[in-house]
């Protein structure tokens with residue numbers, strides 16, 4: 454019998470974002486396709502379901518092993534989930550040419566129809582321990598950054614759907630985070646899907662929060 458918090462390796466007072474982040478990390482570690490065990494994988498799913506439902510009962514691995522794959526909350530834990538986050542991205546630098554605004558409700562529909570270059574619009578998969586900036590770089594893109602440490606706005610992105618958890622953010626004022634502005638160099642997705650506009654360092658309100666650009670910016 455194990456505590457659901459021990460299974461996810463989190464404190465009992467962990468926030469929902471911390472729970473989701475820990476879940477994604479543990480799913481990746483225990484996924485049978487990645488060399489993990491099916492039982493551990495089921496325990497991780499059961500732990501998340503219980504914690505989110507406010508149920509702190511110990512989890513009985515024997516129940517899960519016997520094929521009783523329903524948690525006490527009735528959640529099915531048999532379906533393997535893809536632990537990656539799916540991110541649709543768009544470059545803020547193309548907005549002016551197209552007359553778009555961050556407030557446009559159909560921004561990403563318009564982007565999908567605009568025949569943009571892959572560097573300006575497309576989809577990324579982000580691994581559980583990966584930041585959004587790292588995922589973009591893994592795909593060969595050069596998204597802007599300067600400090601890579603949460604101390605400037607050069608890597609800022611605007612989340613139009615979904616969210617990023619940014620444990621280190623010494624720079625963005627609350628009114629910017631309330632508008633969905635996040636730091637891609639330290640931000641890991643906390644949602645399965647997200648839409649994000651990168652290069653929003655060009656917003657006038659972020660001007661004073663930027664560091665001098667790298668020579669090739």
Ligand code: FES
Nearest residue numbers: 599601603608638
């Ligand atoms: S590059 Fe400075 S906070 Fe991300």
